[in-house]
Amino acid sequence: MTEGTSDTTAAAVEEQPLDTQQEKQQQPPASAHPSEKSQGVVESKPEAKPGPPGGPGGPGGGKPFGPGMGPAVEYPKGLKLYSIIISLYLAGFLTALDRTIIVNAIPHITNEFNSIDDVGWYGSAYLLTFCAFQLLFGKIYSFYNPKWVFLTAVVIFEIGSAICGAAPNSTVLIVGRAIAGLGSSGIFGGSVIITFFTVPLHMRPIYSGIVSVIFAIASVTGPLIGGGFTENVTWRWCFYINLPIGVVTIMVLVLMLQMPPARKAGTPIREQFLQIDPLGNLCLIPGVVCLLLALQWGGATYAWNNGRIIALLVLAGVLLLAFVGIQIWLQEKATIPPRVIKQRSIAAGVAFTLMVTAAMMTFTYYLPIWFQAIKSASPVHSGVMMLPTVISSAIASLVAGFLIHRLGYYTPFMIGGSVLMSIGAGLLTTFTPHISEGKWIGYQIFWAVGCGMSMSSLPMHSFEAVLTYNLGMQQASLAAQAVLPRQDAPIGISLIFFAQSLGGSVFLSVDQAIYSNKLSANLGDIANLTDSGVTSIQDRVSPQDLPRFLNGYNGAVIDVFRVALAASCACVVASTLMEWKSVKAQKGGPGGAGGPGSGQPGMGPGKGPSTANGATTTKPKWDAGTQV
Known part of the structure; x- marks a missing residue:
């Protein structure tokens, strides 16, 4: 590709580098087989030199944004970057906190609602939707703008938190926990994808280390914060605390975050729908729900030999077996x-x-x-x-x-x-x-x-x-x-x-x-x-x-x-x-995939697997559109 090639063509070819100097480093030799050119295969030479940081061939080389997710855009810097990252951290902190903050509040909740029999549901309702919908959210992120998918997940999480805080009885609280879990399932994967788009590769280890600290803090402080609210204010603030922080997160991301166009362009709606494995999800989600209901009600609300419990267990088994059969049938298209x-x-x-x-x-x-x-x-x-x-x-x-x-x-x-x-x-x-x-x-x-x-x-x-x-x-x-x-x-x-x-x-x-x-x-x-x-x-x-x-x-x-x-x-x-x-x-060495002098995108120096013949591809074998 020359400097005169149109921007449209450049954006359409994922393997192409971002500037002319890098193109020359990445172009295959004239003697290369045509099929090798189409696959972006280059011959690794002993004298290969590392490219500039953040570019193909450099430490953390590769395009600034994940392949398959849209055209390259400049990384945000300064206040804009920090505002986006802090907002993502806050959203992640809230979802991590929500799993433990309720632990010490549960005894007081059972006092108010006289609901000892519902103790398990306060945790499992959240985890059920969090579990059932995360693979579906991973598919959705691959077709639609991650910014708006993420914000939608945050809004759902906020709605669930508001319902929990205002719950007049145990049933409403359980419903609110389920809605919050649904939103949380989209927040976890979305925060990773947005970080992928906003932080240069060579800087990601630093930000990832901060993530580990934040999750550790949430795990340690969650029970203490929940106990403090419960004893000194009310257990309802274990959920209300999410609302002001969530609003700040939404406002910052709406104003600051810019994302490349979504991949759904040109993909028919029917094709998008089929790629989320609708049959599999229609069997998996109700199958898990039936199983949990049977386990919750069996021996407590109804006897184990009650027709309702038997029907739920049979239905759960049939649906989950159907899910397994669908995965075998779909093979590579399966969830x-x-x-x-x-x-x-x-x-x-x-x-x-x-x-x-x-x-x-x-x-x-x-x-x-x-x-x-x-x-x-x-x-x-x-x-x-x-x-x-x-x-x-x-x-x-x-x-x-x-x-x-x-x-x-x-x-x-x-x-x-x-x-x-x-x-x-x-x-x-x-x-x-x-x-x-x-x-x-x-x-x-x-x-x-x-x-x-x-x-x-x-x-x-x-x-x-x-x-x-x-x-x-x-x-x-x-x-x-x-x-x-x-x-x-x-x-x-x-x-x-x-x-x-x-x-x-x-x-x-x-x-x-x-x-x-x-x-x-x-x-x-x-x-x-x-x-x-x-x-x-x-x-x-x-x-x-x-x-x-x-x-x-x-x-x-x-x-x-x-x-x-x-x-x-x-x-x-x-x-x-x-x-x-x-x-x-x-870990690969210099010249190997992911090492200095390689064209492997998305890897830091020496972090990619080496190949036997030194050949590397400029297009990774996975992209940000893969379910996560």
């Missing part, structure tokens, strides 16, 4: 291509993520209930009593991440972490009403260190690695990047993310069923205790019934903890099935 899930480490990683999330969410939701019901702790105090878990997990994650960075292997930490998790979970099941302070602190630390090791990550240097942190299940995400071809990495990572969300929603429903059934069996004849809230429950117990109450309530929570123990033990099995792959093997 989950079968060849990806057949990969050994991906299958094991999905199982590992499902189980570690189940254990984590179980303890996150039911430890505060135990502290407030058995130890009569206030919401703030129960948050403080949870600090051994959150702090130990964060420290263990950072230490394990550093060791993985130095050693290269993540599988040993998955195995070791899951073993520690299992031992710690076993210790937590020994809780008694009169357990000493040293034991309940030490047992939390033991379990949390194992959990943190299992969730650790490497420093983030690429688009996929940014996703890796947001996914939360770090080790399994590293496996997805290490064992899959680059074009399949986003699919593998999205599977891990999906398993994370599904594990939380399904197992919180299982926990709720066990909790409600055990409470009814142990305390059903003591002044209708199962119809009261958690924090006020001891007030309704006579002195002569108090010992039986404490033992019965403790037994119900311990039975739930045994679910987390089983999930932790399952993590041990899943971790041993992982392949031993070194993430250090993913």
Whole structure:
């Protein structure tokens, strides 16, 4: 291509560099085969020199915007850039905070609504929609302007938060949580995509590091903030806090953020609709809902042999089996291509993520209930009593991440972490009403260190690695990047993310069923205790019934903890099935794809995989339009 080539042609050809000097560096030799020219293949020469930063061939080379998402546009700078990034961070902070801020508020919510039987729904309703719609949002982002899709997701999240804050009863609160989860599913992926468009490649590790700090802060402070609001103002401010911050985010992005044109231009509406796998989603979403309803109602609202429960379980099985059949039928057009899930480490990683999330969410939701019901702790105090878990997990994650960075292997930490998790979970099941302070602190630390090791990550240097942190299940995400071809990495990572969300929603429903059934069996004849809230429950117990109450309530929570123990033990099995792959093997040298002198877009210096013959392609095998 010469300098006189039209702008239209230049924009249409993704492989073309951004200026004439870079074009000359990237053009194939005259003797190249025509098919090689059309594929953008260049011959790597020993004397290849790095190009300028941010350009093809330079450190972090590649076009300033993801291929396949529109023409190149200048990166925002200065105040504009910082305003956009801070707004994205705020949106991400709110969605991360929303998962933990309600934990210490739940006992007071049950007091106000007399809704102990709905405890599991306050978490699983959010996670259900968050899980069910994230793959769909990934498809939508590939066809429409990410700015407006992201803003739509933020608005949905705000509407859900407003409904939760103003909820007059437990049912409305659950509906609001489901709407907030729907918005959150679009915020996570959207923030990654917008960062991809606004931050130069060589600067992304810095901003990614800030993301990790923000998510850590949200995880640690969420229960404390929720407890503070609940005790000093009202639990409703756990949701109202999202509204002013969300409005600021929307205003800044509307005024400051500029995005390239959407890819939907020229794509028929019918084709867009078919590419989001409508049949698969029509089976997956109601199938998961039926399963959760059966688990929530079974043994509590209705007997397990009730026709409603049987019908829900049968319908869930049929719909989920139909979803699997549709994925096999569609193959490459499926939401989950079968060849990806057949990969050994991906299958094991999905199982590992499902189980570690189940254990984590179980303890996150039911430890505060135990502290407030058995130890009569206030919401703030129960948050403080949870600090051994959150702090130990964060420290263990950072230490394990550093060791993985130095050693290269993540599988040993998955195995070791899951073993520690299992031992710690076993210790937590020994809780008694009169357990000493040293034991309940030490047992939390033991379990949390194992959990943190299992969730650790490497420093983030690429688009996929940014996703890796947001996914939360770090080790399994590293496996997805290490064992899959680059074009399949986003699919593998999205599977891990999906398993994370599904594990939380399904197992919180299982926990709720066990909790409600055990409470009814142990305390059903003591002044209708199962119809009261958690924090006020001891007030309704006579002195002569108090010992039986404490033992019965403790037994119900311990039975739930045994679910987390089983999930932790399952993590041990899943971790041993992982392949031993070194993430250090993913780094290429100078002249290799992603190294200085290469034309591999979207990679920092030395971060791309080397090829046997030194040939590289200027067009990556995946783009920002791939589902994330």
